[in-house]
Amino acid sequence: xxxxxxxxSIKVQSRRDIKSSIYSMGIYVVLTAVLLLxxxxxxxxxxxxxxxxxxxxxxxxxxxxxxxxxxxAVYLGLCSAMSISKERDLGTxxxxxxxxxxxISYVIAKYLxxxxxxxxxxxxxxxxxxxxxxxxxxxxTPDIWRLMLLxxxxxxxxxxxxxLLSSLNKKITIxxxxxxxxxxxxxxxxxxxxxxxxxxxxxxDPQTQREVLKEFPAYYVYIRVILDKLNIFxxxxxxxQYFQRGYTALVLKSTTQYWLNIxxxxxxxxxxxxxxxxxxNRKGVKR
Amino acid sequence: xxxxxxxxxxxxxxxxxxxxxxxxQSYVDPITDEDYKQWQDTNEEVKSGQPKKERQLVYAxxxxxxxxxxxxxxxxxxxxxxxxxxxxxxxRLKYTDVYYWxxxxxxxxxxxxxxxxxQGKLEIIKDGKVIDTLELDDYTVFFIGxxxxxxxxxxGEKAVEAYDLWEELFxxxxxxxxxxxxxxxxxxxxxxxxxxxxxxKTGLPVxxxxxxxxxxxxxxxxxxxxxxxxxxxxxxxAGRYQIRLVDEEGQVIPDSQKNLVVxxxxxxxxxYLMRPGDKWTMDFNSxxxxxxxxxxxxxxxxxxxxxxxxxxxxxxxxMTFPQRPLxxxxxxxxxxxxxxxxYYTDPYRLQILLDGKxxxxxxxxxxxVRQTGGGSLGYTIIDYDxxxxxxxxxxxxxxxxxxxxxxxxxxxxxxxxxxxxxxIPGSERVIRLVRNDRVWLLFVIPFLPLICGNGxxxxxxRLKLKAKPTV
Numbered sequence: 001x002x003x004x005x006x007x008x009s010i011k012v013q014s015r016r017d018i019k020s021s022i023y024s025m026g027i028y029v030v031l032t033a034v035l036l037l038x039x040x041x042x043x044x045x046x047x048x049x050x051x052x053x054x055x056x057x058x059x060x061x062x063x064x065x066x067x068x069x070x071x072x073a074v075y076l077g078l079c080s081a082m083s084i085s086k087e088r089d090l091g092t093x094x095x096x097x098x099x100x101x102x103x104i105s106y107v108i109a110k111y112l113x114x115x116x117x118x119x120x121x122x123x124x125x126x127x128x129x130x131x132x133x134x135x136x137x138x139x140x141t142p143d144i145w146r147l148m149l150l151x152x153x154x155x156x157x158x159x160x161x162x163x164l165l166s167s168l169n170k171k172i173t174i175x176x177x178x179x180x181x182x183x184x185x186x187x188x189x190x191x192x193x194x195x196x197x198x199x200x201x202x203x204x205d206p207q208t209q210r211e212v213l214k215e216f217p218a219y220y221v222y223i224r225v226i227l228d229k230l231n232i233f234x235x236x237x238x239x240x241q242y243f244q245r246g247y248t249a250l251v252l253k254s255t256t257q258y259w260l261n262i263x264x265x266x267x268x269x270x271x272x273x274x275x276x277x278x279x280x281n282r283k284g285v286k287r
Numbered sequence: 288x289x290x291x292x293x294x295x296x297x298x299x300x301x302x303x304x305x306x307x308x309x310x311x312q313s314y315v316d317p318i319t320d321e322d323y324k325q326w327q328d329t330n331e332e333v334k335s336g337q338p339k340k341e342r343q344l345v346y347a348x349x350x351x352x353x354x355x356x357x358x359x360x361x362x363x364x365x366x367x368x369x370x371x372x373x374x375x376x377x378x379r380l381k382y383t384d385v386y387y388w389x390x391x392x393x394x395x396x397x398x399x400x401x402x403x404x405x406q407g408k409l410e411i412i413k414d415g416k417v418i419d420t421l422e423l424d425d426y427t428v429f430f431i432g433x434x435x436x437x438x439x440x441x442x443g444e445k446a447v448e449a450y451d452l453w454e455e456l457f458x459x460x461x462x463x464x465x466x467x468x469x470x471x472x473x474x475x476x477x478x479x480x481x482x483x484x485x486x487x488k489t490g491l492p493v494x495x496x497x498x499x500x501x502x503x504x505x506x507x508x509x510x511x512x513x514x515x516x517x518x519x520x521x522x523x524x525a526g527r528y529q530i531r532l533v534d535e536e537g538q539v540i541p542d543s544q545k546n547l548v549v550x551x552x553x554x555x556x557x558x559y560l561m562r563p564g565d566k567w568t569m570d571f572n573s574x575x576x577x578x579x580x581x582x583x584x585x586x587x588x589x590x591x592x593x594x595x596x597x598x599x600x601x602x603x604x605x606m607t608f609p610q611r612p613l614x615x616x617x618x619x620x621x622x623x624x625x626x627x628x629x630y631y632t633d634p635y636r637l638q639i640l641l642d643g644k645x646x647x648x649x650x651x652x653x654x655x656v657r658q659t660g661g662g663s664l665g666y667t668i669i670d671y672d673x674x675x676x677x678x679x680x681x682x683x684x685x686x687x688x689x690x691x692x693x694x695x696x697x698x699x700x701x702x703x704x705x706x707x708x709x710x711i712p713g714s715e716r717v718i719r720l721v722r723n724d725r726v727w728l729l730f731v732i733p734f735l736p737l738i739c740g741n742g743x744x745x746x747x748x749r750l751k752l753k754a755k756p757t758v
Contacts, residue, residue, distance in 0.1 A: 023747045025741075027736075029740070031737075032736050035733030043729055043730075046726060049581045053563055053583045053586055054583075054586050056561060056572075056716075058577050059577070121736075128732050131735075132728070135728040135732070136721055136726070138721060139579060225616050225617035226617075228619055
């Protein structure tokens with residue numbers, strides 16, 4: 001199949017899938033649920049500010065926006081994990097491949113479909129956070145735009161990861177289970193890492209009125225050491241870690257690191273998509 | 288397929304397990320009979336409260352930790368030392384008795400029972416080559432502004448001069464105290480007694496110009512220096528090195544070789560100590576310029592500004608506490624801000640900007656907290672004026688820049704400028720006055736995507752209905 005035909009095939013397939021996604025209610029329900037969840041965090045931040053009267057925080061919109069992007073990426077990764085194995089499981093894939101469709105055009109079309117849905121979800125989230133900032137004056141800073149751009153590439157990583165798993169599995173349930181296991185590992189590792197590194201080293205001692213060193217129990221230290229070492233491995237396979245690194249670069253205002261992170265996300269997605277095509281060819285289109 | 292998935296999961300779990308075990312193994316060496324005996328001995332020692340001491344070559348270190356010179360030591364067990372780049376730190380090598388104190392989880396040096404300085408030259412090695420050889424030299428730490436003031440390290444002749452200056456000032460102070468106690472105060476007391484006696488005798492008030500002035504108590508010098516000592520002043524750019532002590536013949540002193548990691552800061556900026564007007568004792572810090580100041584409505588607050596740097600948490604804490612083996616382990620990926628101790632006072636000014644334009648310029652001033660009368664709690668913060676009769680013999684409660692925003696509308700920010708109006712990098716902070724009266728909107732706005740989805744759903748249904756052939 002030449003590339004002109006392939007492009008046409010990608011266009012037709014992705015258009016069909018996008019229509020089906022945006023006319024169904026799934027993404028809107030999930031997005032609303034995620035945004036409501038993050039609204040609690042925003043309310044918590046507002047409550048903390050009103051209690052303290054004067055407080056110092058990083059932009060209180062950034063963290064909820066970050067969590068929204070992570071949860072949406074996980075959801076669309078899950079959808080991607082189901083996409084190919086579902087069609088294979090139902091037998092529609094075999095029928096589809098009698099037409100002008102090959103593994104490359106099929107995998108790319110699936111990827112583009114999920115990516116477009118993700119971009120729509122991001123735009124709706126941005127509108128939500130913009131309106132929330134107007135309502136509360138928590139501030140809609142340019143960092144949110146930069147985070148949005150970063151999210152697109154990191155979402156791409158998660159979607160590619162889902163497509164890879166889907167291309168390797170013939171049964172939809174297995175795809176879903178494997179994806180959820182990985183997603184849970186990624187999320188648990190990410191949360192644990194944030195939690196353990198955020199533990200304060202110094203604490204205020206009211207008796208001496210000085211900041212004193214806080215001693216942690218030995219098992220905390222071992223958990224921290226293990227997580228730190230695991231991070232060497234996880235930072236390359238977990239899309240959330242790519243997002244976290246980009247977010248850190250954003251906070252540090254390190255433009256080079258920010259763009260390098262986007263570049264590494266692109267490479268990550270490309271590698272996974274190539275692996276998906278290879279895996280898809282090996283598994284074939286039959287049930 | 289299931290086999291493939293199982294294998295993949297198994298590989299992942301194994302990788303996690305191997306990583307954990309490898310790490311754990313670096314802490315847990317194979318236990319030998321000797322280790323077991325030592326453990327039994329230690330257990331007995333701990334039970335008896337008398338840990339076993341071991342004579343060791345240790346590094347006594349005075350690292351510069353940002354705002355002061357710390358005093359710490361690295362026992363044999365600490366194989367790597369950490370220091371901040373491009374600033375003088377002092378290292379001395381000593382023999383002393385070292386023991387492990389399990390209650391605080393650290394090695395302790397018993398300097399009082401045995402402490403012997405080791406003579407020699409300190410070699411600094413990079414990539415296997417000796418790049419520098421340091422000689423022992425005099426050093427001292429002197430304090431500008433008294434004991435709590437800024438610490439400066441002086442090396443060589445400057446150290447001797449710095450300590451001589453302290454001795455000279457202190458001798459002068461002692462002489463002034465003697466003169467005050469032996470001459471000025473008795474003379475004043477005698478004058479007061481004479482005038483009182485005259486008044487008691489005549490009943491006439493004493494002319495004001497004859498009332499004696501109380502002599503001023505001599506002020507202790509606002510300068511202090513520690514006695515000079517011998518040490519190696521180490522000042523290196525960031526990188527990984529080895530250090531060791533060699534004797535006059537160039538022979539390496541046993542147990543003196545250590546790894547040295549010299550590290551740089553990641554960022555430097557301005558930290559603010561924020562003091563809300565209505566909770567002036569409950570201050571807190573803002574070190575990162577990505578942080579914004581959030582106010583619940585109209586608030587008055589005071590800030591003090593200081594320079595701060597962000598360091599790797601692991602490196603910094605290992606530099607400060609090399610004698611604590613578990614301390615900061617696993618925090619290689621974490622960063623934190625450290626105050627560098629210099630406060631931005633006069634002539635620096637704090638500018639308040641409204642929508643990008645400077646609307647206020649605030650000077651650094653002293654303030655006094657006046658408690659309200661009666662039994663109830665309460666206070667007011669007033670400008671400290673030493674000529675105010677109410678404030679005679681009273682010191683300011685705190686110093687700072689007072690921020691009092693004039694309007695609730697617009698976008699505020701603040702920044703620090705020097706005498707020439709140059710903005711201090713990293714001093715910018717956004718100030719936001721948040722609104723709490725429309726929180727309910729936070730739980731309405733998220734339904735927007737659902738409304739959009741419903742709209743599209745209905746639109747699609749209508750299209751389908753239209754597309755159906757009419758009978």
